[in-house]
């Protein structure tokens with residue numbers, strides 16, 4: 202799913218303004234060869250109403266078309282939306298746009314008919330004013346929903362464009378342990394890497410391309426071991442683990458200041474999701490030999506070489522049915 206292509210949603214005033222202006226312009230430009238003045242006036246009103254209707258329903262329909270249908274979204278995105286937006290309000294807002302489109306169509310039809318039946322110019326003028334009033338009122342009623350949709354769109358634009366149907370590996374661990382570095386070593390991704398915690402503010406995606414197949418690797422923002430007070434970004438990491446990961450690579454950092462016990466406790470936490478876990482020891486080039494040995498004793502299958510890890514990932518992806 203790609204949320205990057207969602208187009209900006211304008212205010213209700215903007216849409217009204219464009220529609221009414223275009224209608225006035227169209228009516229001015231229209232040349233109708235008709236001697237009967239009443240007939241001619243009716244034809245011009247028809248042009249006006251149809252222009253207003255089309256100019257309004259086109260962008261509104263586009264919103265409905267472009268916004269992903271929430272119920273059909275992958276569970277990962279549904280939960281991401283639930284975590285970052287008000288799911289109910291979002292559904293309600295989309296529903297209101299749908300409502301507005303059908304009301305605009307309905308009133309337009311109704312007023313076209315009324316104008317057709319009019320017997321004098323005064324009546325036509327009155328109907329035009331009435332029609333404009335009703336259309337404005339419809340748009341006014343969805344004002345707050347349009348602005349909510351625009352707010353939502355901005356947030357959704359920042360969502361990662363993950364593939365939900367390929368073998369997916371989630372790189373997990375405390376902040377600053379070397380997760381993004383690992384991603385850049387085993388894929389062609391170039392995530393931001395910095396010597397301070399919480400550099401990764403969003404999910405980084407990388408891919409291992411195999412003949413006719415792809416492995417998706419997601420580098421998560423570092424998580425602290427505090428499931429009860431996670432921020433949105435930490436939460437995304439757990440959503441990846443829960444809904445997307447076929448395999449977890451847990452990164453241990455053996456350098457000073459990184460407690461083995463704490464790291465193990467976070468590992469146990471993530472292991473609760475019952476996904477296969479590989480453990481990886483980063484920074485073995487700068488860690489002291491004794492600590493590395495301790496890690497290897499404690500975690501018998503810990504991998505210290507990125508190439509070996511990559512091979513293992515490929516092997517496991519082949520064994521999986523995805």
Ligand SMILES: Nc1nc2c(ncn2[C@@H]2O[C@H](COP(=O)(O)OP(=O)(O)O)[C@@H](O)[C@H]2O)c(=O)[nH]1
Pocket residue numbers: 375376377378379380381382383393394395396397398399400401423483484485486487
């Ligand atoms: N020497 C060395 N430094 C590393 C290694 N992995 C990561 N780092 C450094 O550790 C810091 C944090 O790395 P980063 O990948 O951003 O960690 P993340 O927060 O877990 O994604 C950066 O300064 C990296 O250059 C490694 O294997 N060896």
Ligand SMILES: [Mg+2]
Pocket residue numbers: 377380381382393400401420421422423
């Ligand atoms: Mg990182």
